[in-house]
Amino acid sequence: MRKPFAMETLRFRQERRVLQFATRGALDRAHRNVLKPIFLRAMTQGLPIGIFDSGVGGLTVYRALHERLPGERFVYLGDTARVPYGTKSLATVERYAVENARFLARHGTKLLVVACNTASALALPAVRRAVSIPVVGVIEPGARLAVGRSSTRRIGVIATEATVRSRAYAATIARLAPDAHVIERACPLFVPLAEEGWADTLVARLVAEEYLGDLRSSGIDVLVLGCTHYPLLRQTIQRVVGEEIQLIESGEAVAEEVAQLLQERSLSACARRSGRERRLGDDLDHFYVTDAAERFARVAERFLGQAPAVLEAVEL
Numbered sequence: 001m002r003k004p005f006a007m008e009t010l011r012f013r014q015e016r017r018v019l020q021f022a023t024r025g026a027l028d029r030a031h032r033n034v035l036k037p038i039f040l041r042a043m044t045q046g047l048p049i050g051i052f053d054s055g056v057g058g059l060t061v062y063r064a065l066h067e068r069l070p071g072e073r074f075v076y077l078g079d080t081a082r083v084p085y086g087t088k089s090l091a092t093v094e095r096y097a098v099e100n101a102r103f104l105a106r107h108g109t110k111l112l113v114v115a116c117n118t119a120s121a122l123a124l125p126a127v128r129r130a131v132s133i134p135v136v137g138v139i140e141p142g143a144r145l146a147v148g149r150s151s152t153r154r155i156g157v158i159a160t161e162a163t164v165r166s167r168a169y170a171a172t173i174a175r176l177a178p179d180a181h182v183i184e185r186a187c188p189l190f191v192p193l194a195e196e197g198w199a200d201t202l203v204a205r206l207v208a209e210e211y212l213g214d215l216r217s218s219g220i221d222v223l224v225l226g227c228t229h230y231p232l233l234r235q236t237i238q239r240v241v242g243e244e245i246q247l248i249e250s251g252e253a254v255a256e257e258v259a260q261l262l263q264e265r266s267l268s269a270c271a272r273r274s275g276r277e278r279r280l281g282d283d284l285d286h287f288y289v290t291d292a293a294e295r296f297a298r299v300a301e302r303f304l305g306q307a308p309a310v311l312e313a314v315e316l
Contacts, residue, residue, distance in 0.1 A: 086160025
């Protein structure tokens with residue numbers, strides 16, 4: 001299972017040796033000064049994008065990134081041994097998030113996406129201090145998209161208990177639109193419903209009615225799906241809140257922000273690999289989990305349409 005990723009790593013090591021040779025005496029100083037940043041930029045552009053989540057929910061963000069950036073490779077870490085994060089303390093979430101970030105940074109990623117809403121809400125500053133690569137969370141992109149699409153400035157947010165308690169969405173929306181009114185709601189049962197494949201069942205509909213039924217008369221015109229599992233229940237949620245309320249998925253907003261950041265920092269992969277059509281979970285992307293790899297593969301198939309081709313269990 002490790003072979004494709006190992007081969008890519010070997011290729012980058014070989015390129016690094018070429019760079020070292022070219023910049024140590026084989027060329028005069030003037031040429032070295034010109035070529036070194038070119039080599040370094042080319043090597044960095046070819047590195048994958050790292051993504052981590054507390055489990056499988058971040059696959060909705062991976063899917064959005066894969067569709068928006070088909071020329072990029074991805075390394076995904078699902079911390080399945082310690083899921084869920086939504087009921088953990090701030091200190092615990094910070095520690096888990098930093099460990100995840102450092103693991104992905106050590107595997108040669110050029111940019112890190114914190115796909116977990118809870119980790120984005122509670123641990124993003126700690127993650128940014130821990131690694132030297134650009135870090136993108138899901139809270140601000142999702143909040144920005146919601147503000148941009150709301151005409152009434154009444155915005156709903158559904159998320160895990162920890163994300164709601166943090167009021168990260170409310171604070172970010174208030175900063176972007178001080179006149180906005182935010183209604184937040186914790187929906188903890190949505191996660192197991194999504195993972196068990198019960199998203200479109202009567203049980204899911206009854207749970208959604210219990211959580212969200214009163215939002216129909218609340219005056220909101222957009223509803224942020226503030227957990228990466230929730231897009232799997234999109235149809236059920238939409239039926240409960242009504243078609244007049246627009247649902248906002250953070251994956252779409254994150255993918256757009258990452259695309260802009262790669263372009264601004266000249267980190268985009270140079271070109272799409274010729275003769276190779278990308279597919280979700282193909283062997284150009286590497287997936288790690290901290291436990292229950294077989295279950296992850298089974299649930300991932302519900303998220304992606306197929307199980308990941310390269311999946312490996314690791315200890316952090």
